[in-house]
Amino acid sequence: METQRQVVDRLGSAFRSGITIPEQFRQTQLTKLMSMIKDNEERILDALHKDLAKPKFEAVMSEVDIVINDLHHTIANFTTWMQPEYVSKNLATKLDDCSIRREPLGVVLIIGAWNYPLQLTILPMIGAIAAGNCVVIKPSDVSAVTGALIAELIPKYLSQECYAVVCGDAEETKALLQNRFDHIFYTGSQPVARTILQAAAVHLTPVTLELGGKCPCIIYGRVNIEAAARRLVWAKFFNLGQSCVAPDYVLCSPATRDALLPAIREVLEAFYGKEPQNCPDLSRIVTPRHWTRLMELLKRSSGKVVVGGESNLDDKYIAPTVVVDVAEDDALMEEEIFGPILPILTVESLEKGIDLINRRERPLALYVFSDESSVVTTVLENTRSGGFCSNDGIVHMTLPTLPFGGVGASGWGSYHGRWTFETFSHQRACMLRGWALERLNRLRYPPYSDNKLSWLRWTTSSKGSCSLM
Numbered sequence: 001m002e003t004q005r006q007v008v009d010r011l012g013s014a015f016r017s018g019i020t021i022p023e024q025f026r027q028t029q030l031t032k033l034m035s036m037i038k039d040n041e042e043r044i045l046d047a048l049h050k051d052l053a054k055p056k057f058e059a060v061m062s063e064v065d066i067v068i069n070d071l072h073h074t075i076a077n078f079t080t081w082m083q084p085e086y087v088s089k090n091l092a093t094k095l096d097d098c099s100i101r102r103e104p105l106g107v108v109l110i111i112g113a114w115n116y117p118l119q120l121t122i123l124p125m126i127g128a129i130a131a132g133n134c135v136v137i138k139p140s141d142v143s144a145v146t147g148a149l150i151a152e153l154i155p156k157y158l159s160q161e162c163y164a165v166v167c168g169d170a171e172e173t174k175a176l177l178q179n180r181f182d183h184i185f186y187t188g189s190q191p192v193a194r195t196i197l198q199a200a201a202v203h204l205t206p207v208t209l210e211l212g213g214k215c216p217c218i219i220y221g222r223v224n225i226e227a228a229a230r231r232l233v234w235a236k237f238f239n240l241g242q243s244c245v246a247p248d249y250v251l252c253s254p255a256t257r258d259a260l261l262p263a264i265r266e267v268l269e270a271f272y273g274k275e276p277q278n279c280p281d282l283s284r285i286v287t288p289r290h291w292t293r294l295m296e297l298l299k300r301s302s303g304k305v306v307v308g309g310e311s312n313l314d315d316k317y318i319a320p321t322v323v324v325d326v327a328e329d330d331a332l333m334e335e336e337i338f339g340p341i342l343p344i345l346t347v348e349s350l351e352k353g354i355d356l357i358n359r360r361e362r363p364l365a366l367y368v369f370s371d372e373s374s375v376v377t378t379v380l381e382n383t384r385s386g387g388f389c390s391n392d393g394i395v396h397m398t399l400p401t402l403p404f405g406g407v408g409a410s411g412w413g414s415y416h417g418r419w420t421f422e423t424f425s426h427q428r429a430c431m432l433r434g435w436a437l438e439r440l441n442r443l444r445y446p447p448y449s450d451n452k453l454s455w456l457r458w459t460t461s462s463k464g465s466c467s468l469m
């Protein structure tokens with residue numbers, strides 16, 4: 001069996017051979033990737049069910065279709081994205097051919113997390129292929145069944161010279177990271193991101209980080225409470241709360257909380273029935289270890305459980321749970337919850353809510369629910385987050401035309417659609433010059449003089465470019 005080093009070297013040789021450069025090659029690989037997903041949809045859904053008990057409906061939406069839609073969008077557009085982008089010029093460069101070329105980076109490594117194991121490895125791979133890279137995928141060992149399926153299918157459908165899957169746990173990932181890659185695209189937790197950065201620093205490898213954090217949901221002012229409860233419950237308990245963009249906590253006034261609680265109870269029963277544990281539309285916590293972490297958080301909280309709270313370790317089940325009277329320094333506010341527990345914090349005013357958010361790390365997503373557009377605008381303009389969505393949760397990330405990523409501690413860089421292509425491309429600044437305008441060029445050669453300097457400044461100024469372009 002090939003060692004990790006041999007895999008990386010093999011892909012490096014393929015990249016240097018130039019095989020991934022022609023548009024036709026990339027097109028063929030993307031089309032084969034589409035066939036891989038479509039031919040194996042049932043097996044993919046089965047693997048996701050084995051790993052997380054993902055309901056078919058959620059798995060189709062958030063794993064299969066999001067990948068298929070991004071593939072359609074990329075296949076239809078990447079030829080345009082590949083074209084050189086011509087830039088405006090000044091007088092001194094008027095006769096030159098000045099453009100930005102999108103060039104592949106080389107051999108790139110994609111490390112995925114377990115909560116959406118197909119999406120988080122294949123979605124970045126689409127743009128990496130379209131941009132002409134060779135790719136090593138490292139699926140999460142936690143979602144091992146889907147990881148093994150990806151490892152089986154990729155070599156069957158795609159060029160084995162250019163694309164490889166390496167499975168393994170933390171130790172094997174650390175060993176893999178000792179190899180030199182041209183880019184590392186990491187999705188996962190903030191603590192592991194530090195390990196990734198340390199390994200990348202050795203080779204000065206650029207890194208994209210798709211991390212998590214606590215995504216706030218402010219519910220303020222006049223609100224359609226029934227619709228708000230439906231959208232909040234759906235976004236929070238999709239994948240049983242194990243989404244990086246799930247609303248992590250709610251901020252609202254005491255009056256809104258009192259109206260929201262009965263609405264949430266009603267929606268939960270309408271969605272998942274009186275016995276949610278028997279409902280096939282709820283996933284399960286991925287492992288007993290993750291279940292224990294969540295139950296510990298709940299135990300340490302000083303808040304009051306007003307909805308749910310039931311759990312079963314053998315079934316890796318935790319009921320959709322709502323906790324009120326949660327203080328800002330409560331255990332539930334220490335770290336990303338990443339499970340079906342929703343703390344509700346009350347705030348005296350919108351400004352106090354915004355201030356609470358701004359005192360914490362910048363979140364991956366920020367949600368505001370309100371009928372009042374002034375509330376939405378106030379929150380949008382006075383906060384920072386990777387993405388923003390009003391009156392809904394999660395759905396902003398389903399559009400391949402919007403960049404998806406964090407800011408600050410919630411991540412560096414972005415992807416989806418064209419943004420993935422850009423992430424895996426080097427924007428090479430190219431100036432193709434001839435020998436013309438040598439008289440103008442002489443202005444910059446010694447012997448220097450004030451007169452030459454003032455002419456030179458004019459030919460290279462943006463004023464020169466505006467008046468003469």
Ligand code: NAD
Pocket residue numbers: 111112113114115116120138139140141142168169170171173174187188189190192195196209210211212213243244245336338364405406411
């Ligand atoms: P995880 O445990 O699956 O780890 C992620 C990857 O890192 C896996 O491939 C794993 O094998 C590898 N890994 C784990 N420990 C390692 C180590 N010590 N050294 C090197 N590699 C190691 O997933 P996780 O970290 O539990 O993922 C959950 C986190 O991911 C949450 O914080 C969530 O918000 C975030 N997330 C972010 C996004 C996003 O797009 N921004 C999407 C999904 C999840």
